[in-house]
Each structure stands twice: as structure tokens, then as C-alpha cells.
Amino acid sequence: MSAPKLLLVEDDTALAELVEYRFRGEGYDVRTTDDGDEALLLAAEDTPDLVLLDWMIGGTSGIEVCRRLRRSKATAHVPIIILTARSDEDDRVRGLETGADDYVTKPFSPRELIARVGAVLRRVRPALAGETITVGDLALDPTAHRVMRRGQPIKIGPTEFRLLRHFMEHPGRVFSRGQLLDAVWGSGSDIELRTVDVHIRRLRQAIAIPGAADPGRTVRSAGYALEAV
Amino acid sequence: MSAPKLLLVEDDTALAELVEYRFRGEGYDVRTTDDGDEALLLAAEDTPDLVLLDWMIGGTSGIEVCRRLRRSKATAHVPIIILTARSDEDDRVRGLETGADDYVTKPFSPRELIARVGAVLRRVRPALAGETITVGDLALDPTAHRVMRRGQPIKIGPTEFRLLRHFMEHPGRVFSRGQLLDAVWGSGSDIELRTVDVHIRRLRQAIAIPGAADPGRTVRSAGYALEAV
DNA sequence: GACAAATGTTACGCTGTCGTGACGTGCTTC
DNA sequence: GAAGCACGTCACGACAGCGTAACATTTGTC
Numbered sequence: 001m002s003a004p005k006l007l008l009v010e011d012d013t014a015l016a017e018l019v020e021y022r023f024r025g026e027g028y029d030v031r032t033t034d035d036g037d038e039a040l041l042l043a044a045e046d047t048p049d050l051v052l053l054d055w056m057i058g059g060t061s062g063i064e065v066c067r068r069l070r071r072s073k074a075t076a077h078v079p080i081i082i083l084t085a086r087s088d089e090d091d092r093v094r095g096l097e098t099g100a101d102d103y104v105t106k107p108f109s110p111r112e113l114i115a116r117v118g119a120v121l122r123r124v125r126p127a128l129a130g131e132t133i134t135v136g137d138l139a140l141d142p143t144a145h146r147v148m149r150r151g152q153p154i155k156i157g158p159t160e161f162r163l164l165r166h167f168m169e170h171p172g173r174v175f176s177r178g179q180l181l182d183a184v185w186g187s188g189s190d191i192e193l194r195t196v197d198v199h200i201r202r203l204r205q206a207i208a209i210p211g212a213a214d215p216g217r218t219v220r221s222a223g224y225a226l227e228a229v
Numbered sequence: 230m231s232a233p234k235l236l237l238v239e240d241d242t243a244l245a246e247l248v249e250y251r252f253r254g255e256g257y258d259v260r261t262t263d264d265g266d267e268a269l270l271l272a273a274e275d276t277p278d279l280v281l282l283d284w285m286i287g288g289t290s291g292i293e294v295c296r297r298l299r300r301s302k303a304t305a306h307v308p309i310i311i312l313t314a315r316s317d318e319d320d321r322v323r324g325l326e327t328g329a330d331d332y333v334t335k336p337f338s339p340r341e342l343i344a345r346v347g348a349v350l351r352r353v354r355p356a357l358a359g360e361t362i363t364v365g366d367l368a369l370d371p372t373a374h375r376v377m378r379r380g381q382p383i384k385i386g387p388t389e390f391r392l393l394r395h396f397m398e399h400p401g402r403v404f405s406r407g408q409l410l411d412a413v414w415g416s417g418s419d420i421e422l423r424t425v426d427v428h429i430r431r432l433r434q435a436i437a438i439p440g441a442a443d444p445g446r447t448v449r450s451a452g453y454a455l456e457a458v
Numbered sequence: 459g460a461c462a463a464a465t466g467t468t469a470c471g472c473t474g475t476c477g478t479g480a481c482g483t484g485c486t487t488c
Numbered sequence: 489g490a491a492g493c494a495c496g497t498c499a500c501g502a503c504a505g506c507g508t509a510a511c512a513t514t515t516g517t518c
Contacts, residue, residue, distance in 0.1 A: 099424045145403040145448045157505055194465090195507055201466065202505095220464065220515070386494055423476095424496055430477065431494095449475065449504070 004121060007048035007140040008032040009065065010083065011057045015106075019052070022110040023117075035067045043075050050121060051075075052113075055084035079120045084110075134172045136215055136228045138207065140164060149209055159184065160203045167226035176223040200224055233350060236269040236277035237261040239312065240286045246381075248281070250453065251339040252346075265294045270306050279346060280346075284313035303320070308349045356400055364400045364455060365444055367436065369393060389432040396455035404450040429453055 006023055010016040011034035020030045031048070035038050036057050045053065062082065069075045079156060081102045102116050132141040139148045147154040147164060156164065162184045162193040166175075175183070177196040185191055204216045217225045235252060239245040243306060249259045255381065258278070262268050265286050272280065280298065284291040298304045310331045331345055345361035361370045368377045376383040385393065391413045395404075404412070406422040414420055433445050444456040 141401075143400040143403065143455060145451055146401075158448075159506070192508065194509090197465065198467085198507075201468095218465070388495070421497065423498085426476070427478085427496075445477075 004049045005046070006027045006031070006050050006052060006117070007039060007043055008052045009036065009057060009062075010034060010052070010054040012044055012054070018175055019110060019113065022114065028117075036061065038157060039065055040068055040072075043069060044072065046074055048078060050117060051078055052117070053078045053080055053082055057081055081113075083118060094120075101178070133165070133168045135168045135226060137212065138168065138215065140168050147207070149207055150212065152209065156206045157202070159199055160206060161201055164207070164226075167224075171226055171228050174217075174219045174223050174225040179223065196224075233278040234258045234275070235260070235279050235281060235346070236268060236272055237281045238265065238286060238291075239263060239281070239283040241283070241376055248339060248342065249299075251343065255343055257346075265290065268294055269297055272273060272298060272307070276304055277307060279350060280307055280309045281342075281346070282309055282311055284311055290386065310342075310345060312342075362394070362397045364397045366441065367393075367397065367444065369397050376436070379438055381438065383436055385435045386431070389435060392428055392432055393436070393455075396453075398454055402450045403446075403448045405456040408452065 006028050008016060008019060008023075009029055010019065010032065013034070016032050016034070020032050023030050031042055031046075032059060033042060034057060039051075039053075042048075053062055057065075062084075065197050066080055066082070069078065069080065077103075081104060083106060099131055104113055104116055132139050134140075137150050140146070141148075142165065145161065147156050147161065164178065166180070166183050177193040180196050181189055181191055181193070200216065204214055208214060215227045217227045219225060235257050236246060237252075237259055238246060239248065239261065242263070245261050245263065249261050252259045260271055260275075260387045262271060263286065268280075268282075271277075282291055282294060286294075291313075295309055295311070298307065298309065308331075310333060312333050318423075331349055333342055333345055361368050366379050369375075369390075370377075374390060376385050376390065376393060392409065395409070395412050406425040409425050410418055410420055410422070429445065434442055437443060446454045448454060
């Protein structure tokens with residue numbers, strides 16, 4: 001979970017290998033396919049954190065893959081970067097309209113692509129860029145699986161960790177119990193809504209420090225949020 | 230093995246001598262050639278730890294050397310730094326596309342080049358940038374295949390050595406069993422995940438010293454990490 | 459203030475994960 | 489070929505963490 005998962009959809013084998021190699025070197029977990037239909041399968045199987053999508057591929061066309069990724073619930077919010085050989089303005093517009101997050105024209109340098117991917121991931125999910133997230137006096141390091149508050153290490157279980165991480169990635173935002181179940185437990189989970197309460201309680205207890213206010217906020221009949229104290 | 234091996238491919242004799250002299254002064258083991266074909270031979274003969282490659286050379290062109298180094302299995306992952314007189318963006322892009330790791334435009338100061346080489350080596354293989362890696366009270370000498378803790382030599386098997394080395398190259402970071410299998414056993418290995426546990430256990434047992442805390446950390450349902458004490 | 463709804467808190471059984479010792483095998487060394 | 493070593497696998501016990509229900513408390517409404 002610590003390495004960002006990329007799905008590369010590219011039918012130029014040489015380019016695909018190059019990109020894959022460079023991104024692996026940067027610590028990414030890369031899966032590659034040259035086929036649009038297979039891309040959708042792979043994405044459904046193991047939701048990637050970002051999709052690099054060539055515009056011109058066999059199987060399903062790029063624009064169609066893009067559209068169908070957006071339509072599927074699991075991949076609806078996964079950022080997509082379009083790769084295309086044509087700097088055609090029409091394509092650009094259509095790509096962004098279909099819901100792509102960025103657009104890179106060939107030829108590009110791997111370094112540039114790495115930078116763009118980093119930028120998009122930082123924007124969408126700060127924790128994936130390999131940085132520690134900080135909200136108020138809380139600090140969470142995703143790669144080290146570690147939480148600190150005011151310099152003190154916090155002992156925390158796996159579920160509470162994921163829960164806190166989700167809150168810290170969207171500070172201040174209120175999530176309903178259902179949304180939290182989807183985000184933290186996974187969308188297919190069959191868990192009682194009230195179970196969330198218990199983990200919220202455990203999380204609050206774990207991060208409680210005498211003399212520090214509880215950054216947790218309960219919004220009655222709406223859900224929970226993390227307050228940036 | 231203790232000195233990092235550089236392969237310098239440069240046809241400007243004066244510059245080559247200068248660079249070679251300075252890098253030898255820094256403790257590097259440098260071999261020089263002005264010919265692309267010979268460079269490939271030398272690289273195949275004794276895999277260097279890093280290649281400094283002039284863009285404009287006789288024999289095979291720089292880009293071709295770069296490509297063929299990547300294609301050969303032994304040198305596929307050897308970092309390459311391109312040296313070029315032209316700051317031309319096209320060259321830069323092509324160089325990076327071909328898989329170069331960095332790019333230095335002439336004229337450069339030897340000091341700058343030394344810094345860049347150091348940076349690339351540190352990133353790719355930390356153990357090569359210095360003689361020993363140190364984390365907390367643990368010291369690992371990759372060249373001598375030796376591990377010390379608080380001055381005491383630690384007896385350790387080959388697998389445990391690679392395991393520890395991997396942890397020490399990424400201190401604090403949590404690795405899943407699968408990631409450790411990939412990194413330590415090789416990505417093609419067909420080994421049980423639980424086998425990792427046993428080697429973790431053996432490693433812990435080996436580096437245990439009465440009165441010293443175990444720097445190993447188990448992150449339940451996530452993996453293992455080395456505590457950066 | 460009375461009532462209901464929503465949330466906080468606690469206890470408990472269950473499950474999966476982990477630590478550990480033991481065993482068999484292949485390889486090297488002498 | 490005997491002995492030692494490193495390795496991979498398995499089995500078993502321990503226990504942390506999980507989900508749930510049941511009870512307690514708070515909040516909002518009339």
C-alpha cells in the first residue's frame with residue numbers, strides 16, 4: 001500500500017518498457033498493458049492510484065477506456081494522465097472533457113512524466129507522493145506506517161491507521177459512516193455502520209494526549225471529521 | 230569492490246584525463262575509453278557501477294551506447310550520466326528517453342560532476358556511495374560482507390545479510406512480505422510468503438544483543454521495518 | 459421536562475496474523 | 489561420504505485486533 005500503483009496503458013512496447021523501468025526506479029508499482037479492455041480488467045481487479053493512458057491503442061480506444069474508468073465506481077476518482085503523439089487541440093479538449101487530469105504530448109522525457117505524475121498524486125492524495133501528511137499537531141508517515149503527535153509516537157492499529165490517514169488526506173471534511181466504510185474498509189465490505197463509531201472511539205483514545213484538544217469532530221446525523229487544531 | 234567503479238566514455242582527451250584524475254582522488258576506480266564499441270566491451274567485461282557517457286563520440290554514438298547498455302542484462306540497471314556540449318533540448322529528451330539518469334552540460338566543474346555522481350549512486354545503491362551503511366547502532370559493510378553492532382561483529386547468513394541490507398538502505402520504511410521477496414529473493418522467486426517471517430526471526434536473533442533493544446519492528450498486517458533509532 | 463434519536467462506551471467472542479521450534483533437503487567443505 | 493551449514497516449509501500456540509451487541513450518555517425536539 002505504500003508504493004503508489006500505476007496502470008500504464010501503452011502499445012508502443014519500447015516506450016512502455018522505458019516508462020515502466022523509470023517509474024519502478026522511482027519506487028512505483030507499475031502494471032502495463034497494451035490493450036484497452038485488459039486495462040479495464042486490471043483496474044477493476046486492483047484499483048490503481050493513477051492511470052497513464054495512451055490515446056491511440058488497440059482494443060478499446062483511449063477515450064472509451066477513460067470514460068469507462070470514470071463510470072465504474074471503484075475507479076471513478078482515479079486520476080488519469082493522457083499520453084498522446086498528437087498535440088492536436090481537439091484531442092486535448094476531448095481528453096480533459098472525458099475526465100483526464102493531465103495531458104502529456106509525445107515525445108516527453110521520463111523525468112517530465114515523473115514530475116507530472118508526482119504533481120497529480122500530490123494534489124489528489126498527498127500520502128502517495130511519499131510525503132508525511134501533517135494536520136495540526138498530527139503527523140502521519142505512510143511509508144513508515146507511523147503516527148506522531150507533538151513529537152510523541154502514537155500506537156495505533158491497522159484499521160485506525162487507515163481511518164486516520166483518510167481523515168488526514170481530507171482535513172476538515174465530514175464523512176458519513178457509509179463513506180468511511182467505503183474508503184477505509186473497501187466498497188465491498190459488509191460491515192455494520194455502527195462499527196465505525198467504535199473505531200472512531202479507539203482512534204480518539206489512541207491519539208489523545210493530556211493537555212491537547214481532541215482534533216476529532218462529530219457532526220451529528222452527518223458523520224465524523226478531523227479538525228485541524 | 231569497495232571503490233565504486235566508473236566507466237568514462239569521452240573523446241576529449243584533456244577533459245577525460247582531468248575527470249579521471251579528480252575521480253581517482255575521490256576514491257573511485259575509473260576506466261576510460263574514447264570509443265563507443267570499446268565502452269560496451271569494457272562494460273560487459275567488468276560491470277561498472279556508473280557510466281559517464283559523452284554524447285558525441287567516435288565509434289558508436291552516445292545514444293546507441295546508452296541503448297545497448299540498457300539492452301544487455303548485466304548493465305541494464307547501471308546508472309548513466311550523459312555529458313554533452315549542447316544544451317539542446319532535443320538531446321536532453323532523447324537522452325532521458327533512452328534511459329539516462331542524469332544529464333550534465335559542458336562546461337561543468339569537476340566538483341559538480343562529482344556531486345552528481347554521488348547523488349545518483351546514493352539514490353540507486355546507497356551502499357556504493359560510502360563504505361558502510363549505518364542505522365542506529367548497526368553498521369553494515371557491503372564490500373566486506375560484514376555486520377557490526379556496537380562494535381561487535383555479527384554472524385549472519387547470506388539471505389539475512391541481503392535482508393538486513395535492504396532494510397538498512399531504506400531505514401524506517403515498512404515492507405510487505407511480497408515486497409521483501411521481490412527485493413531480497415528476486416522478483417521471479419516462487420517462495421512462500423511466510424518464509425520471510427522465518428528469516429526475519431533469524432535476523433533478529435542474530436543481531437540481538439543483551440541490553441540493546443531490537444531495532445526490528447513488526448507492523449501487523451502490513452509487514453516489517455527497521456527502526457531508525 | 460419528556461421523549462426519541464444519535465452517539466459514546468464497554469465487554470466479549472472470534473478470526474487472522476504472527477512468533478517460534480522442528481524437520482527435511484540441497485549444497486559446500488574437508 | 490561425512491559433517492556442517494543455510495535454506496524453505498510446516499504446524500502449533502499465543503494474542504492483537506476486529507466486529508458486534510448491549511448498555512450509558514448526550515443532543516435535539518416538542
